Amino acid sequence: MFRYTIRRLLFAIPTLLVISFIIFALLDLAPGDPTANLPLTIDAATREQIRLSLGLGEPFHIRYIAWLNQFFIAEPLNILEEWWGGPIGDSAGRLRIRSWSTRSPVVDLIVERTPQTLWVVGMSYVVGITIAIPVGVISAYRQYSWIDQAGTLFSMIGFSVPTFFTGLVLIVIFSVNLGWLPMIYDTTHRVTDWDSFIYQVEQMAMPVMVLALFNAAQISRFMRSSMLDNLNQDYVRTARAKGMKEHIVVMVHVLRNSLIPVVTVIALGVPQIFGGAIITEQIFRVNGLGALLIGGIEAADIPLVQTLTFIFAVLIVAFNLIADLLYGILDPRIRYD
């Protein structure tokens, strides 16, 4: 297991390097001038100076290596420094990835936006799982009953109806017609007392429900089929033959074994959820990572978009690895070595 982990980690390095190269090259070699959005009154010489100050004077491979150095060495050292308290090495001389539009370090922008996304995305995943597992268990236990049919329909609707439509429908129902929930997520809201906590719950309700419905639809399908695989196994018959109570057979024996593949599916889905959050954040105006990405794209802020896209890629690679390792840990039949 340990050797497998090391091998996978070593394998992830070239993958990430290739992905970072693709992302960097795609953004860098694309047509279009980064100074094109500046006012036309700026003359050509100043424009050239601005381009040089953005680091565009260097050839492509130098800029790529500089970016790699900033992303993999300089920025992690800066984060370490904050934890450590004191300076590590030459902290003032380290180049940081700077956003073109705000001129502040990209990592600071990302750190600023991450909590909102994590709250909404994390809560929606938790809610989605808590809906999906009971639905999947009941659907499988009562296969082909009306409750199973209803569960199938629910999950079909859940992953067919796009989140940008369910979100708008929820807004129309709960904000426009009933007036119960706020339409826009207020990121500056601070929870200080009970009332502000209630407001926080209210403003999170809709974005979380939209994503949770989508997650629950997918996970409940996996849960159902995994339960069905296990319910017909010999050990279930043995447990029943020993005279165990039915709820112990289902809730302890079958459920625990059925959760193994579902846990890996849950881990694999995490990066997709961040992708889906881009759309949900746009609907409810959540000021998170997705909004940062869209804003960066619209402002042609290449360093910001490069870094953020690469972070999404790192998430995908990392959670693929986590899913595989979890599978190996949870299922004793699987041995990678």
Place this chain on the structure above:
Amino acid sequence: MTDAPAIRIKVEEQKPHRSLWWDVWAQFSTHRGALAGAAVFSLIVLAVIFGPYLHTIDPGYLDYKAKNLGPSWVHPFGTDNLGRDMLAQVLAGGRVSMAVGFTAMSLSLFVGASIGVMAGFFRWLDGPLMRLTDLFLALPLLPLLLVIIMLFRDTLRHAFGPETGIFLLIVFVIGITSWMQTARIVRGDVLALKEREFVLAARSIGTRERRVISRHILPNVLSPVMVSATLGLASAIITESALSFLGLGFPSDFPTWGRLLFDGKDFLTLTPVRVLWPGLAISLTVLSVNFMGDGLRDALDPRIRGR
């Protein structure tokens, strides 16, 4: 005694002729959801194709006196903030969304099936092509799609005109980023098929590789390809709508379902019903396609068929 076998042959001849596709249809039609999906989907396709001939208002016609109207006989779906007729826009948008969906799906199927067949059939291509597939699966697709469209939009607009350019761009990026699942499924099937006796027989009589692929391999991977075609169509329509919804798809005067939702979301308090029509259209299309895919998967699986 002598004429007994003749009678038996006669009885066998009287049985109705059953072809493979007849069996598939028989199984498909027992799946109620799939039948309903097929009916709804054909209805939407027919409405999108022939609707504009029946409801002849120009989707781009601005009528300021009739803006923000609710549903009426003249405007069955109401009008938007510029007085454009919503039904006409939904129908016109459906044409674009469907065209994008079908073209992108065909492109992704073509790429996926070719890569899958090549990786499965030629051993020396297997490693590199599967690494390529893994690499594509590790790319953050939605951010990349947004970035590509942002970067290449203007260039393609200049080259092919505003509408064709963005159509080509969107179809290309959706097709090129959604072929991986098809490739993996097809590769797995080809790997198994390649070792079967009929392929060995074909090789042993000296059939060329191209002919083995086209005559013996391709017809046998048709069913997984058809199932991923339905899933691909659904996801292509959703992706196009998502891009348009984020404001990075088609321009505003060129309606698609996602674009109509994007334009309508700023008028939720004024005309909430405006987002309902394009949203329902997307949802019903995707739902019906997914149900069809479900039925098709059962119908094309010989282990389930006939039970």
